[in-house]
Amino acid sequence: MGDRKAGAYGTSTGGDTAFRKTWDRDEYAAKAVERDQRIKEEGKARHEAAAAGKKYVRRASTPPDARDTEARKARLNVADQVGKTSIVPAGAGQGKRGKGAGFYCDACDLTFKDNLQFVEHLNSKQHLVATGESGEVRRATLEEVKDRFEWLKRKRDEETAKDAVDLGTRIENAREIEEKEREEKRRKRNEKRRKTKDGMGVPEVKVENDGNIF
Amino acid sequence: MAHQADAKRALDERGYTGALIRGDNPLKLFEKPVRDRIVDSYYWKEQCFGLNAATLLDRAVELSFIGGTYGVAQKPTPFLCLAFKLLQITPGREIIMFYLEQEEYKYLRALAAFYIRLAWEKDEDVYKTLEPYLNDMRKLKRRTREGWALTYMDQFIDDLLINTRVCATTLPKINPRLFLEDEDRLEPRESALGEELEEMENEDEDAGSEGEVEEVANGDAARNGRSISEQRERSEER
Numbered sequence: 001m002g003d004r005k006a007g008a009y010g011t012s013t014g015g016d017t018a019f020r021k022t023w024d025r026d027e028y029a030a031k032a033v034e035r036d037q038r039i040k041e042e043g044k045a046r047h048e049a050a051a052a053g054k055k056y057v058r059r060a061s062t063p064p065d066a067r068d069t070e071a072r073k074a075r076l077n078v079a080d081q082v083g084k085t086s087i088v089p090a091g092a093g094q095g096k097r098g099k100g101a102g103f104y105c106d107a108c109d110l111t112f113k114d115n116l117q118f119v120e121h122l123n124s125k126q127h128l129v130a131t132g133e134s135g136e137v138r139r140a141t142l143e144e145v146k147d148r149f150e151w152l153k154r155k156r157d158e159e160t161a162k163d164a165v166d167l168g169t170r171i172e173n174a175r176e177i178e179e180k181e182r183e184e185k186r187r188k189r190n191e192k193r194r195k196t197k198d199g200m201g202v203p204e205v206k207v208e209n210d211g212n213i214f
Numbered sequence: 215m216a217h218q219a220d221a222k223r224a225l226d227e228r229g230y231t232g233a234l235i236r237g238d239n240p241l242k243l244f245e246k247p248v249r250d251r252i253v254d255s256y257y258w259k260e261q262c263f264g265l266n267a268a269t270l271l272d273r274a275v276e277l278s279f280i281g282g283t284y285g286v287a288q289k290p291t292p293f294l295c296l297a298f299k300l301l302q303i304t305p306g307r308e309i310i311m312f313y314l315e316q317e318e319y320k321y322l323r324a325l326a327a328f329y330i331r332l333a334w335e336k337d338e339d340v341y342k343t344l345e346p347y348l349n350d351m352r353k354l355k356r357r358t359r360e361g362w363a364l365t366y367m368d369q370f371i372d373d374l375l376i377n378t379r380v381c382a383t384t385l386p387k388i389n390p391r392l393f394l395e396d397e398d399r400l401e402p403r404e405s406a407l408g409e410e411l412e413e414m415e416n417e418d419e420d421a422g423s424e425g426e427v428e429e430v431a432n433g434d435a436a437r438n439g440r441s442i443s444e445q446r447e448r449s450e451e452r
């Protein structure tokens with residue numbers, strides 16, 4: 001685990017920093033291309049608008065090629081393995097090419113030995129590049145914060161209501177089952193009582209004999 | 215204005231270009247060992263990656279206790295990790311106020327209060343913003359180094375305003391309230407609770423010795439004698 005620790009803080013000198021530098025360079029190159037493209041497109045749109053006698057209005061937000069990085073929608077489905085990091089040989093954090101036993105990343109075609117390495121991979125530049133994410137998180141507005149809050153509240157209330165319904169249903173079901181059992185008991189008791197009352201042997205046998213024609 | 219999904223670059227002191235608090239990288243409000251434990255924790259890596267001020271709510275509404283670090287390994291609590299994330303995001307004041315003012319999720323309020331005490335630079339702002347919540351008596355679960363403790367929102371706010379260390383964090387220096395009053399930077403605090411307390415004391419006097427006996431009976435010798443705890447104790451007696 002020691003080797004992993006060094007890299008996680010970004011304090012290790014060698015590889016980590018070098019990697020980031022290359023990344024930055026690639027990123028800047030990509031951004032420059034993107035910018036040129038955008039300027040070209042904008043110029044064209046402006047020209048076309050002018051030709052059509054309209055005023056060119058730039059779109060409020062030009063969607064960049066890379067998506068913003070977002071938070072995970074849910075817990076990774078590895079909760080039962082949390083804390084169970086096994087000691088792995090140095091370099092294993094790189095992941096093994098191809099599908100194997102462990103946690104597989106489809107986008108990068110890599111398999112990781114445990115959830116910790118997997119999560120670290122999902123957070124890595126390598127993975128973000130592979131999935132076309134920028135690694136940048138968009139700032140939320142107050143409006144978005146409020147909307148999110150209302151949504152969470154609604155979700156909670158719905159879950160509470162559903163739990164209440166579930167509980168109600170469970171109680172209802174239990175009551176039905178109990179009622180059926182009681183009915184069955186009553187039926188058996190009555191049957192028994194009938195049998196003992198007339199003392200005429202077993203009525204079912206009689207019926208059976210009557211019904212069977214050999 | 216965007217920030218990086220993780221804190222690696224923000225923690226790289228050489229090239230920090232983000233928002234400043236007290237003239238420095240806000241993440242440095244947490245001490246280095248705590249910072250290291252946070253960014254190395256599974257909760258941070260899995261649950262805090264890529265959060266913004268809106269999606270952070272998903273995690274904050276699930277908080278069920280406050281606290282700093284715990285256990286032999288001094289693991290950081292989710293509360294502490296989210297506070298660290300807030301320092302990285304440095305949301306606008308209006309967003310923090312929204313966190314603080316909402317009533318639904320008490321741990322979100324506690325988180326906002328902690329952040330305000332850490333990040334807001336004007337002492338009088340901190341007092342004025344946090345003091346109203348000295349009336350919030352809701353229970354809070356607190357994870358301690360060795361186990362669990364029960365506290366209350368008002369007690370937590372009181373801790374933030376009076377103590378120097380809260381949740382594994384040395385709080386930035388803040389002038390005492392009385393000093394700010396002397397400097398005319400703060401009006402003396404009129405707490406609704408204080409008035410109530412006075413009324414109760416009068417009632418106690420009217421009731422004669424009986425009230426005193428009751429108070430002794432319910433008194434807790436272990437209490438640290440701070441006004442807030444006493445006030446709550448009494449108001450709970452009612």
Ligand SMILES: [Zn+2]
Pocket residue numbers: 105106107108109110121122126127130
């Ligand atoms: Zn991947």
